[in-house]
Amino acid sequence: MTAYQRLPSASFRSALDPMVETHEGRFGTPQRETAAYDLAWINDRGSAIWDTRRLPDTPEIEGVVSCLARGAMLQSPRGPIAVEDLIPGDRVMTAGGGSTQIDWIGARSYPSISDRRPLFYRVAARAFGGQGPKADTLLGAHAQILIDSDRCKPLVGARQAFAPLAAFEDGMNVVAVQPPGEVAVYGIACSGQEAVLVSGMAVETYHPARTITNSLTRVVLSDMARLFPHLTHGAGFGAPRIPYLSLSEAQGLSMYGL
Numbered sequence: 335m336t337a338y339q340r341l342p343s344a345s346f347r348s349a350l351d352p353m354v355e356t357h358e359g360r361f362g363t364p365q366r367e368t369a370a371y372d373l374a375w376i377n378d379r380g381s382a383i384w385d386t387r388r389l390p391d392t393p394e395i396e397g398v399v400s401c402l403a404r405g406a407m408l409q410s411p412r413g414p415i416a417v418e419d420l421i422p423g424d425r426v427m428t429a430g431g432g433s434t435q436i437d438w439i440g441a442r443s444y445p446s447i448s449d450r451r452p453l454f455y456r457v458a459a460r461a462f463g464g465q466g467p468k469a470d471t472l473l474g475a476h477a478q479i480l481i482d483s484d485r486c487k488p489l490v491g492a493r494q495a496f497a498p499l500a501a502f503e504d505g506m507n508v509v510a511v512q513p514p515g516e517v518a519v520y521g522i523a524c525s526g527q528e529a530v531l532v533s534g535m536a537v538e539t540y541h542p543a544r545t546i547t548n549s550l551t552r553v554v555l556s557d558m559a560r561l562f563p564h565l566t567h568g569a570g571f572g573a574p575r576i577p578y579l580s581l582s583e584a585q586g587l588s589m590y591g592l
Contacts, residue, residue: 366390366391366392367390367391368388368389368390368391369388369389369391369442370386370387370388370442370443371386371387371388371389371395371399371440371441371442371561372384372385372386372440372441372442372443373385373386373387373438373439373440373441373561373563374421374422374438374439374440375422375437375438375439375562375563375564376422376423376435376437376438376564377563377564378564380423382421382422382423383422383563385563387560387561389557389560389561390557392554392557394545394554394557394558395557395558395561396442396476397476397545398440398476398521398540398558398561399440399441399442399474399519399520399521400442400452400474400475400476400477400519400521401473401474401476401477401478401519401520401521401522401537401538401540402417402473402474402477402519402520402521402522402532402537403417403454403472403473403474403517403518403519403520404416404417404418404517404518404519404520405417405418405472406471406472406473406520406532406533407471407532407533408420408426408427408530408531408532409426409427409530409531409532409534410424410425410426410427410433411425411427411433417439417520417522418441418518418520420436420439420522421436421439422436422437422438422439423435423436424436426530426531427530427531428528428529428530428531428536429480429529429530429531429536430529434524434525434528434530434539435524435525436522436523436524437523437524437525437564438522438523438540438562438564439520439521439522439523440520440521440522440523440561441518441519441520441521442518442519443516443517443518444516444517444518444519445516446514446515446516451512451513451514451517452474452475452512452517452519453474453475453510453511453512454472454473454474454475454510454511454512454513454517455472455473455474455475455477455499455500455503455508455509455510455511456470456471456472456508456509456511457470457471457472457473457499457507457508457535458470458506458507458508458509459471461502461507461508462479462502462507462535465479465480465481465482465535465536466534466535467532467533467534467535468533468534468535469533471532471533471535472511473499473532473537474519474520474521475500476498477498477499477537477538478496478497478498478499478537478538478544478578479496479497479499479502479535479536479537479538480494480495480496480497480529480536480537480538480576481494481495481496481497481579481584481587482494483587485587485590486579486587489579489583490577490578490579491577492576492577494576495576495577495578495579496529496538496544496576496577496578496579497578497579497583497584497587498579498581498584500581501579501581501582501584501585501587501588502584502588504588521540522539522540523539523540523541523562523571524539525571525572526541526571526572526575527539527541527543527571527572527574527575527576529576538576541571541574542558542571543571543573543574543578544578
């Protein structure tokens with residue numbers, strides 16, 4: 335079973351990734367562990383494309399798709415929509431009051447028999463006051479949430495900043511969980527950095543600026559190119575508009591309140 339719960343309405347394409355390594359690996363090097371990722375994107379002709387690719391099972395790739403859990407409800411101009419029902423080209427609402435187009439969706443499924451279980455965070459309703467979700471919400475381990483507070487100014491020079499959700503784990507309002515059954519994790523991306531509303535809480539779409547600079551080796555960049563096929567024609571994510579808080583900075587905010 336793929337991470338998507340319904341067939342796409344656009345033309346479906348299932349293809350073997352030509353970049354998959356052979357059994358012996360490239361150039362005689364040992365083969366890296368791989369995992370299957372369900373990808374959907376808008377191509378250069380404006381059409382929605384679906385594919386399943388086996389990509390290296392690395393922290394960088396896992397981090398891209400480990401932001402939302404199946405069932406996470408995003409707000410769209412037509413009403414709430416679950417992340418697994420999104421298709422490329424759909425529009426969702428942003429924290430600024432407008433809407434943005436989803437250009438890319440990535441997902442990974444973990445069967446119930448898998449020894450490796452992804453981590454999620456259950457965020458209680460109103461966990462962050464007016465900035466918190468309207469209902470209990472399950473997000474992925476690499477989710478970045480938008481913090482709007484004067485306490486951000488001394489840290490990043492701006493009132494708004496994205497912060498790793500993991501920094502706010504307290505065992506009560508934000509709780510780390512590992513569901514035992516089959517689960518799926520998701521990531522979404524737009525043409526630039528966006529804060530989309532998930533049950534009313536602002537969550538960042540993927541932007542490479544969140545990746546630690548030291549980890550962007552030539553190999554990682556090559557892996558990312560296979561993960562984002564829609565960027566092969568020269569398009570990019572652009573510069574981030576909103577700065578990031580480090581894990582320790584966000585933990586400091588959580589200790590003293592937003």
